Amino acid sequence: xxxxxxxxxxxxxxxxxxxxxxxxxxxxAPAKSTLDESLIFSTPGLARGAIxxxxxxxxxxxxxxxxxxxxxxxxxxxxxxxxxxDAGSSQGELxxxxxxxxxxxxxxxxxxWAMMYSGIERANIAIRGIRTYGNPEPGNELGQLLGEALTLxxxxxxxxxxxxxxxxxxxxxxxxxxIYLPKSSRxxxxxxxxxxxxxxxxxxxxxxxxxxxSTVETVNKAFIKSFRARLAMVASGYQQYPDGIHRSTxxxxxxxxxxxxxxxxxxxxxxxxxAHLEPSFKTLWEKYNQEDxxxxxxxxxxxxxxxxxxxxxxxxxxxHRSVDQYTGQGRxxxxxxxxxxxxxxxxxxxxxxxxxxxxQWGTAVNGVSQQELVGLDTWYFGKYRYEWMxxxxxxxxxxxxxxxxxxxxxxxxxxxxxxxxxEGPAAAAPYLKQVRSRAFNAADQAQKVDAYVNSLSxxxxxxxxxxxxxxxxxxxxxxxxxxxxxWNLLKxxxxxxxxxxxxxxxRTGDYADVPTTLYYKYEADNxxxxxxxxxxxxxxxxxxxxxxxxxxxxxxxxxxxxxxxxVNPDDRQFWPIWQVFIDGSNGKLVNDYNY
Numbered sequence: 001x002x003x004x005x006x007x008x009x010x011x012x013x014x015x016x017x018x019x020x021x022x023x024x025x026x027x028x029a030p031a032k033s034t035l036d037e038s039l040i041f042s043t044p045g046l047a048r049g050a051i052x053x054x055x056x057x058x059x060x061x062x063x064x065x066x067x068x069x070x071x072x073x074x075x076x077x078x079x080x081x082x083x084x085x086d087a088g089s090s091q092g093e094l095x096x097x098x099x100x101x102x103x104x105x106x107x108x109x110x111x112x113w114a115m116m117y118s119g120i121e122r123a124n125i126a127i128r129g130i131r132t133y134g135n136p137e138p139g140n141e142l143g144q145l146l147g148e149a150l151t152l153x154x155x156x157x158x159x160x161x162x163x164x165x166x167x168x169x170x171x172x173x174x175x176x177x178x179i180y181l182p183k184s185s186r187x188x189x190x191x192x193x194x195x196x197x198x199x200x201x202x203x204x205x206x207x208x209x210x211x212x213x214s215t216v217e218t219v220n221k222a223f224i225k226s227f228r229a230r231l232a233m234v235a236s237g238y239q240q241y242p243d244g245i246h247r248s249t250x251x252x253x254x255x256x257x258x259x260x261x262x263x264x265x266x267x268x269x270x271x272x273x274x275a276h277l278e279p280s281f282k283t284l285w286e287k288y289n290q291e292d293x294x295x296x297x298x299x300x301x302x303x304x305x306x307x308x309x310x311x312x313x314x315x316x317x318x319x320h321r322s323v324d325q326y327t328g329q330g331r332x333x334x335x336x337x338x339x340x341x342x343x344x345x346x347x348x349x350x351x352x353x354x355x356x357x358x359x360q361w362g363t364a365v366n367g368v369s370q371q372e373l374v375g376l377d378t379w380y381f382g383k384y385r386y387e388w389m390x391x392x393x394x395x396x397x398x399x400x401x402x403x404x405x406x407x408x409x410x411x412x413x414x415x416x417x418x419x420x421x422x423e424g425p426a427a428a429a430p431y432l433k434q435v436r437s438r439a440f441n442a443a444d445q446a447q448k449v450d451a452y453v454n455s456l457s458x459x460x461x462x463x464x465x466x467x468x469x470x471x472x473x474x475x476x477x478x479x480x481x482x483x484x485x486x487w488n489l490l491k492x493x494x495x496x497x498x499x500x501x502x503x504x505x506x507r508t509g510d511y512a513d514v515p516t517t518l519y520y521k522y523e524a525d526n527x528x529x530x531x532x533x534x535x536x537x538x539x540x541x542x543x544x545x546x547x548x549x550x551x552x553x554x555x556x557x558x559x560x561x562x563x564x565x566x567v568n569p570d571d572r573q574f575w576p577i578w579q580v581f582i583d584g585s586n587g588k589l590v591n592d593y594n595y
Contacts, residue, residue, distance in 0.1 A: 041129030044141040050129070051145050054122045054152045059309040062108060063115035069303075069403055070315040071095070071105070072163055073478030074335060075562050077493035078471045081335040082378075085561040097572035098564040101579040101595060109580055112163075116156045117170070123153035124173045138202050144212060147203030151219045151227070154193035154200075155405075158231055161186045162482050165240065165574040166592070180586040187250045190235035194261070197228040206274040207295035215293040217304035217402070222275045226300050226411045229262035229269075233414060237486025240573040242592040245488065259418040266415035270431075275300060275408045277438055281351050288404060289313075289388035298408045307391075307400035314399045316476065317384040319360035324369035326361070327386035328394040333360065336379040337475050338562075339554060340500045343514055345472060346448060347535055349439045355475050357382035358518075359529055371529040373520060376504075377555045381476035409435055409473050417466050425462035429453050432462070435469060491570045494562055505554035513537050519546035 040046040058064040074081040074095040083091040090104040101107065126149040134142035153171075160167045169184035171192060201224040205213050213220040236258035238247055247255070269275055278284035278298045293302065305312075319333025320326065337356045345352035357380040362372040374380075384401075386393065393399045412431045420428035436449045456462040470483060484490045503509035507516065518533040519542050532542045533551060541548075563569045576595040 037125075037129045038133045040133075041126070042133040042142075044145065047126070047130060047134065047142060047145050050122070050126045051148050051152070054119050054126060054149060055304065057115035057118040057122075058303055059305060060110065060115050062106075062111045064112065064303060064403070065305070065309055065398070066311055067106060068112040068159065068163070069478070070311060070334065072159075073481045075494070076480040076484060077497040078338055078341050078475040078480055079335060079478070080338050080558070080562065083334065085555075085557045092561075093564075094575070096561055096564040097567050097569040099572070099575050101576040101582065101591060103578070106575070107578040107580050109584075111578060111580075113160070113578060113581055116160050119156045120153055120170055121174060123149045123156070124170065127153070128173060136203065143203040144205065144210065147200035147224070148219050150196040150200040151204070151224050154197055154227070154231070157189055157193050158227075158234075161189060162234075163575050164577060166242075167577075168589070180588045182588045183590075186239075187235070187248050187253055190231060190248075191250070191252055194228060194231055194235065197224050197231070200224050201228065206272060208274075214295055216295050216299045216302045217293055219301055220274075220295060222269050222272065223300040223406060225265040225269050226275075226406055226408075226414075229265040229411065229414050229418075230406065232258040232262040232265070233417070234482065234486050238488035239485055240570065240593060245570055245573075255421065259421050262414055263418035263422060266411050266418065269408075269411050270415065275411070277408055277412075277434065279438065281438055282354050284407075285354055285383045285385075286388050288383070289385055289401065290390045291401065293402065299404060300406045300408060300411075302402035302404055304402055305398075305400050307393075308395055308398050310398055310400050310402065312399060312401045312403050313384050313386055313389075313393070314397060316381050317386055317399075318357050318380040318382060319374075320369065320386060321360060322363045322369065323367075324361060324364035325367060326369075326389070326392075328392060329386070329396065329399065331397075331399075332384070332386070333380050336381055338497055338501065339376050339379055340497065340504050340511070341471070341475055342379065342534070343504065343511060343536065344500075346440075348441070348444045348448060349472065350441070351439050351472055354382050355472075358531070358534065361387075368527070370522065370527045373518060373529065373531070373549050375553055376551050377553060377558050383476050404477060410479070413466060413470055413473065417463070420459055420462045420466070425456050425459060428462050428466070429456070432456075432466065432469060435473060439472070485573050490573065491568060494569055498559055498562055501554060501559045505556075505559065514551075515539050516550065516552040518549045518551045520549065521546050 040050055071091065071094045073079065075084060081095040083089045084095045086092045093099050093103060094105065127146065130136050130142055130146045130149065134146070136143040136146040166183040166186050167189070168181040169189050169192070170178065170181065172178070201221050204219060204221050204224055206221045207213050212218045235253045236247060236255050238245055274296060276297060278287070284298055288299065314329060314331045315334050317332030320330045322330040324330070342352060342356040342358070359371040359373050360380065361369040363369065412435050416428040416431035419431065433449055433453050436453065437445060440448045456465050467487060467489065471480065474480060484493055500510070504511040504514060507514060513536040515533045515538050518531060520529050520531045522528065523530055532538055532546060571593060574593065576591045577589055582589050582591065
């Protein structure tokens with residue numbers, strides 16, 4: 001299915017040829033889609049291809065595939081892109097809150113901005129076509145397809161606003177009057193897509209209630225409700241507007257309204273039983289890397305990539321220095337957890353060793369590589385591992401692994417946050433306990449789950465615990481940055497992370513008992529490391545069979561490049577609109593925020 005989806009989308013994309021042309025070309029060319037819309041959008045099989053075609057722009061090189069997924073979401077108090085300390089790097093400036101409109105990685109006519117609007121135009125045509133020529137109703141196939149189109153359009157808009165703030169609002173196909181549009185208030189767009197998702201959830205079945213919702217590559221009711229809850233929290237949260245950082249002043253997007261909507265949607269999903277946590281955190285990520293796309297579990301929706309598309313592991317996997325027994329690419333490791341994250345976990349938390357990996361796979365000898373310790377300043381996201389795949393990747397720069405767009409653990413934490421605000425910490429506690437329960441073995445749960453959560457007796461204590469839990473659960477999934485922004489904690493937590501790295505470097509404060517020497521040997525397989533000294537207080541030489549490595553170097557350059565010196569990240573919460581689109585907007589588009 002994952003391969004058919006994109007291929008079929010490309011075949012049907014001829015319907016939307018005009019979407020990929022320039023705006024001028026769109027007006028000059030015949031509107032091919034109008035010749036066939038009455039047939040296409042009244043015939044479920046043909047309409048399915050059109051809906052799949054909405055996804056196709058995500059797979060373009062400079063779109064989600066090679067630019068948005070690898071670069072959006074850095075840097076945070078948990079995640080660091082290793083280009084950040086590369087002076088003058090066009091990639092690096094995307095991470096350190098110093099992006100320029102002419103950034104050479106992004107300033108092209110086929111970049112993510114353009115591809116997102118291409119996807120929106122395809123969705124607009126499909127939505128108009130199904131409403132005009134079909135009979136979309138709950139329970140019929142055209143109703144489901146309309147719900148999918150509304151949801152995919154909402155995804156594109158959500159990501160546009162996540163990266164750029166206010167953007168042009170297009171909810172109808174382009175015509176001669178709408179070819180050039182100024183930016184709209186994001187409040188208007190949030191209200192529209194939240195309403196669209198409210199309609200979509202009435203049209204799209206729960207996971208496994210139709211053949212189309214049997215995989216997480218097609219949106220389902222559980223995802224739509226969960227995504228709607230996420231957007232409600234974002235829309236009512238803090239964010240940078242042209243006149244400063246504040247919550248929305250639109251009463252429709254008030255905390256009271258949006259938190260209630262989010263809590264209601266989350267409780268619908270929780271009570272449905274149509275999604276659930278994977279019992280083991282490690283198993284969740286093993287199944288992800290094995291490309292298990294079954295619906296009804298923890299993953300709610302994934303961006304589907306064919307084998308020759310997508311660079312998730314290529315970008316984020318544990319680093320492989322060469323082609324070896326596990327991968328034909330020899331890639332990964334452009335980013336990783338901050339070095340403090342490993343030590344911020346409770347040692348009994350089973351998410352720690354899945355999330356934070358202190359080694360790479362070295363250069364292969366006779367096709368076989370071994371794990372090699374790196375340095376205290378270099379960690380990799382262990383959620384992404386070629387060695388957990390069942391397919392051997394041979395493409396030079398694409399691994400084909402889907403992107404985890406949203407999973408059920410986020411539903412529980414949104415429910416906890418909203419319940420805490422509206423009903424108090426006792427109402428939030430059961431949701432937080434579910435997330436923590438998976439993280440600890442049964443013997444530890446009385447203390448580390450029940451006693452810990454029960455001690456959170458104030459709204460403030462519960463909120464702070466949720467913010468921390470979010471880091472432990474989602475480091476490496478690139479959802480942290482937007483959450484920090486909506487909590488009004490972006491600069492605050494970045495500065496705290498810098499101070500913590502200084503303490504770790506100097507072995508002071510909370511990091512005074514972190515060892516300065518690691519000891520290692522190889523397991524019987526002669527490729528897997530047995531490491532002693534990672535845990536706090538492990539300072540005794542374990543014996544002559546172990547080799548020693550200094551665990552003391554934390555580069556000041558890294559510490560000082562979480563964001564650019566002299567820049568306030570709260571004044572740079574968004575990327576600028578790229579210059580090529582400013583220049584081509586007929587004077588309609590401008591950059592705010594002093595860009």
